[in-house]
Amino acid sequence: MSNVNIVLGIDIGGTNTSFGFVDRAGTIITETSMETKSNDSVKDFVSRLHYRIQEVRVDLPSHHSLCGIGIGAPNANYYRGTIEQAVHLNWGGTVDFAGLIRKYYNIPVSITNDANAAAIGEMLFGNARGMKNFMVITLGTGLGSGIVVDGHLLYGNRGFARELGHTMVDPAGRQCKCGKKGCLETYASATGLVRTALTLLAERCDPSPLRAMSSEEITSKRIFELAQKGDKIALEAFDQTARILGMKLADAIALTGPEAIFLSGGLSMAGDILLKPTQQYMEDFLFSAYKGSVKLMLSGMAPGKSAILGAAALIWSELDL
Amino acid sequence: MSNVNIVLGIDIGGTNTSFGFVDRAGTIITETSMETKSNDSVKDFVSRLHYRIQEVRVDLPSHHSLCGIGIGAPNANYYRGTIEQAVHLNWGGTVDFAGLIRKYYNIPVSITNDANAAAIGEMLFGNARGMKNFMVITLGTGLGSGIVVDGHLLYGNRGFARELGHTMVDPAGRQCKCGKKGCLETYASATGLVRTALTLLAERCDPSPLRAMSSEEITSKRIFELAQKGDKIALEAFDQTARILGMKLADAIALTGPEAIFLSGGLSMAGDILLKPTQQYMEDFLFSAYKGSVKLMLSGMAPGKSAILGAAALIWSELDL
Numbered sequence: 001m002s003n004v005n006i007v008l009g010i011d012i013g014g015t016n017t018s019f020g021f022v023d024r025a026g027t028i029i030t031e032t033s034m035e036t037k038s039n040d041s042v043k044d045f046v047s048r049l050h051y052r053i054q055e056v057r058v059d060l061p062s063h064h065s066l067c068g069i070g071i072g073a074p075n076a077n078y079y080r081g082t083i084e085q086a087v088h089l090n091w092g093g094t095v096d097f098a099g100l101i102r103k104y105y106n107i108p109v110s111i112t113n114d115a116n117a118a119a120i121g122e123m124l125f126g127n128a129r130g131m132k133n134f135m136v137i138t139l140g141t142g143l144g145s146g147i148v149v150d151g152h153l154l155y156g157n158r159g160f161a162r163e164l165g166h167t168m169v170d171p172a173g174r175q176c177k178c179g180k181k182g183c184l185e186t187y188a189s190a191t192g193l194v195r196t197a198l199t200l201l202a203e204r205c206d207p208s209p210l211r212a213m214s215s216e217e218i219t220s221k222r223i224f225e226l227a228q229k230g231d232k233i234a235l236e237a238f239d240q241t242a243r244i245l246g247m248k249l250a251d252a253i254a255l256t257g258p259e260a261i262f263l264s265g266g267l268s269m270a271g272d273i274l275l276k277p278t279q280q281y282m283e284d285f286l287f288s289a290y291k292g293s294v295k296l297m298l299s300g301m302a303p304g305k306s307a308i309l310g311a312a313a314l315i316w317s318e319l320d321l
Numbered sequence: 322m323s324n325v326n327i328v329l330g331i332d333i334g335g336t337n338t339s340f341g342f343v344d345r346a347g348t349i350i351t352e353t354s355m356e357t358k359s360n361d362s363v364k365d366f367v368s369r370l371h372y373r374i375q376e377v378r379v380d381l382p383s384h385h386s387l388c389g390i391g392i393g394a395p396n397a398n399y400y401r402g403t404i405e406q407a408v409h410l411n412w413g414g415t416v417d418f419a420g421l422i423r424k425y426y427n428i429p430v431s432i433t434n435d436a437n438a439a440a441i442g443e444m445l446f447g448n449a450r451g452m453k454n455f456m457v458i459t460l461g462t463g464l465g466s467g468i469v470v471d472g473h474l475l476y477g478n479r480g481f482a483r484e485l486g487h488t489m490v491d492p493a494g495r496q497c498k499c500g501k502k503g504c505l506e507t508y509a510s511a512t513g514l515v516r517t518a519l520t521l522l523a524e525r526c527d528p529s530p531l532r533a534m535s536s537e538e539i540t541s542k543r544i545f546e547l548a549q550k551g552d553k554i555a556l557e558a559f560d561q562t563a564r565i566l567g568m569k570l571a572d573a574i575a576l577t578g579p580e581a582i583f584l585s586g587g588l589s590m591a592g593d594i595l596l597k598p599t600q601q602y603m604e605d606f607l608f609s610a611y612k613g614s615v616k617l618m619l620s621g622m623a624p625g626k627s628a629i630l631g632a633a634a635l636i637w638s639e640l641d642l
Binding site: 075 | 475501
């Protein structure tokens, strides 16, 4: 049997770390996950991760050959291979994460933030195949953005992610975890939707099952389920989220000129309830020369697979060069 | 005497068209201008332009060799070589301007909008020499933007300019000529400054020589002169302009990651009265990871020369390849 080249894709989150072996066609041959336990030292984490990888690797058929490792992680710096000031990972200031992995593996290792990995995944394995200019927006606890220009991820001068999530909606607006006020991700994200629903419960008088729930009980999933049943507060919460997201996507289009924008992450699973009004508002806010020229679509990668596929795509895109 | 390669840089405006012969070092050997008379047909315009170019060209020393023509024009499409829907040029929908010029000259011809030309000019002849990621903002009647990423102008999917001037400040805000409301250029431009001063005259009670002027008499230059003398309304108008510009520059930095932003155009001649507060507000609005990493400076090209130099730089940058 001929040799099959594969890569390892690793997605590091504050709670869980998942990884999988992925071939060039985007098939996940095997995958697993482990607790991140981010209070451990980063050296202990990498040692534990290596052990788990080896456990899985021995079960791979012998004709597989590992060519590279791609990593998606919060606050990763692509140029330096580092994870810097990641608030959900208690590893201190700047960690040379790619360097720590290279101590165990003598193959190419690359790291970037999760939204950038999602964008490369979309380009290699998802709905952006064949596109040169597009954007992936990850809507989860926060809002991440990966911007591809002329076929390359837009890193900017210092190698960090592009942060659409921290552009300004309202300087007197909601407190953001980044220290600023009024950032887009405080409105357009799973947590932003919940905050909008809470505001609407205060502002409006419509009856809603949301009124029987505590703030902590209200989740984006519950708001989605109620919106499907026609709940007025829930529907209005989606509409306000869509309006703010559509407005800021129009700004991002004016600056970077994509042919398509893909929504990814937990909140994007709301589908048309979010997608349709966002598209409408985006069109309304677009500069005339761009109207009708940008597609807004859902990601083409399965929600549970996109993180590993994105990390794998990162290293595949470099091995392809 | 050895041969000297030169290019022709042409800047087309609604009122005047200027052009000049420029060497690779950015020296303008000779320049002149003519009325655009945009009510004439575009064919008549190009014929008249060609005649004027020939008049100037015959006086050039014989050892100069013309290698290319670069053109800066409103609503120019770089990929197609066209000028499209330019409201200040009554040439109809889409004009193949590069094609019309090529009928007279059998050398490379390239066209882009004036802000993009300014950005390439800054890279070749101005303060962006050696930079790979930067932005030029032209503050005149409107607000234009040229964004350079990894050493290349960011055109996006369709070849038009990137339009920071038409990103959103306030959806319920000032009417813009583009048909939308609340675009950045209705606040941060020479005309935007005048509109802000008018609003302040309505909102505040401070005495000011501006109260003796009609709306048509108030210009950005007069507001600047009064600001230098400590006029409260004028100073506040600059401060509000700086705040909005600083906020939207912070958004643009989050999306494209430049190492520097250069202000150009008539309003930038206000210097520190605009530059200092804009820089302060920009820093305040920056996402923590970018704070302190982006320089805000004035253009390094002389205001009266930048349009011709930018157009010349456009074609030099292609001949260099």
